[in-house]
Amino acid sequence: ESFLNPRYTFENFIKGEGNQLARAAALAVADNPGQTSFNPLFIYGGVGLGKTHLMHAIGNKILEKDSNKKVIYLSSDAFTVEFVEAIQSDRVNEFSAFYKSMDTLIIDDIQFLVGKEKTLDLFFQIFNTLHQSGKQIVLSSDKPPKELKGLNERLISRFSWGLTADIQPPDFETRVAILKNKSESFGLELSNDIYEYIAHNITSNIRELEGCLIKLLATSSLNSKEIDFNLVKKIVKEVSTNKQVSISIDYITKVVCDYFKVDENKVREKNRKKEIVLARQIAMYLSKVLTKSSLKTIGLHFGGRDHSTVIHAYNTMELLIEKDGNVKEIIESLKNKIEMSAA
Ligand code: ADP
Ligand code: MG
Numbered sequence: 001e002s003f004l005n006p007r008y009t010f011e012n013f014i015k016g017e018g019n020q021l022a023r024a025a026a027l028a029v030a031d032n033p034g035q036t037s038f039n040p041l042f043i044y045g046g047v048g049l050g051k052t053h054l055m056h057a058i059g060n061k062i063l064e065k066d067s068n069k070k071v072i073y074l075s076s077d078a079f080t081v082e083f084v085e086a087i088q089s090d091r092v093n094e095f096s097a098f099y100k101s102m103d104t105l106i107i108d109d110i111q112f113l114v115g116k117e118k119t120l121d122l123f124f125q126i127f128n129t130l131h132q133s134g135k136q137i138v139l140s141s142d143k144p145p146k147e148l149k150g151l152n153e154r155l156i157s158r159f160s161w162g163l164t165a166d167i168q169p170p171d172f173e174t175r176v177a178i179l180k181n182k183s184e185s186f187g188l189e190l191s192n193d194i195y196e197y198i199a200h201n202i203t204s205n206i207r208e209l210e211g212c213l214i215k216l217l218a219t220s221s222l223n224s225k226e227i228d229f230n231l232v233k234k235i236v237k238e239v240s241t242n243k244q245v246s247i248s249i250d251y252i253t254k255v256v257c258d259y260f261k262v263d264e265n266k267v268r269e270k271n272r273k274k275e276i277v278l279a280r281q282i283a284m285y286l287s288k289v290l291t292k293s294s295l296k297t298i299g300l301h302f303g304g305r306d307h308s309t310v311i312h313a314y315n316t317m318e319l320l321i322e323k324d325g326n327v328k329e330i331i332e333s334l335k336n337k338i339e340m341s342a343a
Contacts, residue, residue: 002063003073008056014181016174019050022165026054026138030061033069033104033136038163040127040137044144045167048207051140054167055106058138062104072099073106076113083119096122100129104136111141114150124155131158170206175199178206182213190216194232197340201236211239229336247338249287249301255338256283259330270303282331284310285317290338 010030015023022043029041041058043051059071074082086095099105105126113120130137141148144166145159170178176199183190202208215235216227257264260279267280280302287298288310295307302309320327 002059002071003078004059004063004071005056006060008053009060010057012181012185013050013053013057014170014174014178016170016177018168018170018174019054022050022054022167025163025165026058027061029136029138030058031065033058033062034134039131039134040139040159040162042145042159042162042164043138043140043167044142044164046142046169046204048205049167049169050206051167052108055108055138055140059104059106062136069103070101071104071106072102073108075108076110079107079123080113080116080119083122087118092122096126099126102130102135104138105130106138108140109142110139111143111148114148120151120155124158127155127158131161137162169204172199175203175206175209179209179213182210186213186217188213188217190227193340194227194229197229197232198236200340202240208239212236215239233339247290249283249291249293249298252286252290252338253283253301255334256286259334268301268303270305281313281316282334284313286331286334286338288314290335
């Protein structure tokens, strides 16, 4: 029993700037376990960035090439629990011999070993035995070795014998690629707008990106092509632990002016041409709806008008939206566009 999850492979691990080094090192290790200078391979990074995925991918690939290899994956918690059980049943030697007999030992989240002195002592012995006989060790943690306060120096220095590779949060393009890839594997097909909206709003945790898709899948029994944008927004809000991204009045002004093909400066001045006035009123209205800015601040952005002008613009737009379906549609689409691009 290797405890490897066959779902986590290199094939479905999307490459991006943030994981490039860790992924390349993991591939090298999987191709030549124990034979590269990446021993141990120490992967660290924040929650949900792919550490566990990569570790399983290494194990899976090693076994794929040679099913006789002894590979084991476990979390440091599982390691501790088993060790305690071994102590209780007086089988510590057996426990230790078992891990020393591995060709590849993969232990996840070793930050949880901090402070567990007995477990660490035994882990140190196992580490030394394996390393001396050219067996591969792969470790992960939420922080780099030297920040694992409470681990003793000799262990920390051994961790840096091999390669320490970090994983950084994925950039926008990588997030979109991950979303598309996961959707495909779920049999879900969404529009680019939806992928981009999710990728703009969930930025630092790949598990949350995945969580969105799973919720969408669960909530919409419909044909995926008919997925309603409001549902997507609602789910993103629920799943995302990010604070709401802030939308600026300047950005709103830009989007509105692009749409109406009018000069941004004119909207910011006291120009009274009809199309300028409309663009300005819409920009004021959206600033009120989409930002937390005060009426005074909004007024200042549009030619130093006072708050009553902003209220007037807001009321005018509310009325127009109610009366005129076209206006309503335009406002909705501008709103979506602004919310989508805010990052
Ligand atoms: P960590 O161990 O760093 O907290 P995980 O490896 O558990 O993160 O990753 C969280 C989820 O995100 C998993 O379902 C994993 O498959 C997925 N994931 C992470 N990175 C990638 C990637 N580069 N490509 C595809 N899926 C990824
Ligand atoms: Mg993990």
